[in-house]
Amino acid sequence: MSIEQACLYVVATPIGNLEDLSPRARQVLEAVDLILAEDTRHSQRLLQHFGIRTACKSLHEHNEQQQVPGLIDRLKGGQTLALISDAGTPLISDPGYRLVKAAREADVRVTPIPGASALIAALSVSGLPSDRFFFEGFLPARASARQERLKVLADFPHTLIFYESSHRIQASLADMASSLGAERRAVVARELTKTFEQIQDGSLADLCLWLEADTDHQRGEFVVMVAGHEPGEQAAGEAEARRVLGLCLQQLPVKSAARLTAEITGLSRNQLYQWALQEKP
Incomplete structure (x- = not known):
C-alpha cells in the first residue's frame, strides 16, 4: 500500500485483543515517518507485536499544545505522521484534538484509519x-x-x-x-x-x-x-427500592440494609428504615 505524503493519519488501535488491528492500520504504521502515541511505552507493546519499527514520539494532554507547532511544520515540510492513542480510536476521551484542528487549519490532509472504539x-x-x-x-x-x-x-x-x-x-x-x-x-x-x-x-x-x-x-x-429516561420512572423507582431493600435484608441487619439501599437508590434512609421494619420478621 502507498501512503500519502504530508498527511496526518488518525489510526484506531485495538482496545484489548491485538489481533483486532486492521491490515491497513498496520501498513500505515509501518510506512509513516513518525508515530505520535499517547504513551510510547504502552504503544511499543503493540508495535513490537507486529514488528513495526517506525520512530515513536509521545503526544499527550500535558504536552500536546507545545508539540503542535513543530508537528505542523513537519507535515507542511512533507512528512507523514500517524496519531494513535493507548487503545481504540484517537480523540474519543483521548488527546489529539489540538493537533487535528491545527492540521486542518493549515490545510494539511487528515485521514482516518478506522477500527475499534470501546x-x-x-x-x-x-x-x-x-x-x-x-x-x-x-x-x-x-x-x-x-x-x-x-x-x-x-x-x-x-x-x-x-x-x-x-x-x-x-x-x-x-x-x-x-x-x-x-x-x-x-x-x-x-x-x-x-x-x-x-x-x-x-x-x-x-x-x-x-x-x-x-x-x-x-x-x-x-x-x-x-437506558434513557422514560415517563413514570418515579413510581417504578420506589418498587425497585423495595426490591433492593429486600435483598439487603437477607444479609444485613435493618439499619445496615436501609443505609446501603439509600446509597444505591437515593431514597430517604428514614423512609427505607421504616419499610425495613415492616419487612423484617
Whole structure:
C-alpha cells in the first residue's frame, strides 16, 4: 500500500485483543515517518507485536499544545505522521484534538484509519436502544461535581454512555443509581475483547450489588451504558427500592440494609428504615 505524503493519519488501535488491528492500520504504521502515541511505552507493546519499527514520539494532554507547532511544520515540510492513542480510536476521551484542528487549519490532509472504539463495541452488544445515544465519556472525579452532572443527564431520553476507571466505578455507579434512578436498566462492559471480558446487565441497583459481590468485578476498564429516561420512572423507582431493600435484608441487619439501599437508590434512609421494619420478621 502507498501512503500519502504530508498527511496526518488518525489510526484506531485495538482496545484489548491485538489481533483486532486492521491490515491497513498496520501498513500505515509501518510506512509513516513518525508515530505520535499517547504513551510510547504502552504503544511499543503493540508495535513490537507486529514488528513495526517506525520512530515513536509521545503526544499527550500535558504536552500536546507545545508539540503542535513543530508537528505542523513537519507535515507542511512533507512528512507523514500517524496519531494513535493507548487503545481504540484517537480523540474519543483521548488527546489529539489540538493537533487535528491545527492540521486542518493549515490545510494539511487528515485521514482516518478506522477500527475499534470501546463505546461502539459496548453499545453493539448492550441490548439498549442504539439508534440514538449520548456519549458523556468520563464523569467528574469529585463526587459533588459528578452528582450535579448526572442530575443534568437524568431526563435525557436516549441511551447514556460513560467511561469509568476501576478506582471510581463503585462510586460512579452508586451515584448513577441515586441520580438517574435505581430501577434504570443499565449494562456494564468490563475489559472488552480481553481475557476477562464481562458484559453484565440489570437495573443500576442490581449492578451496584454485582460490583460489591466480587472484587474481581471492580477491576479493569469500564463502559457503562444506561437506558434513557422514560415517563413514570418515579413510581417504578420506589418498587425497585423495595426490591433492593429486600435483598439487603437477607444479609444485613435493618439499619445496615436501609443505609446501603439509600446509597444505591437515593431514597430517604428514614423512609427505607421504616419499610425495613415492616419487612423484617
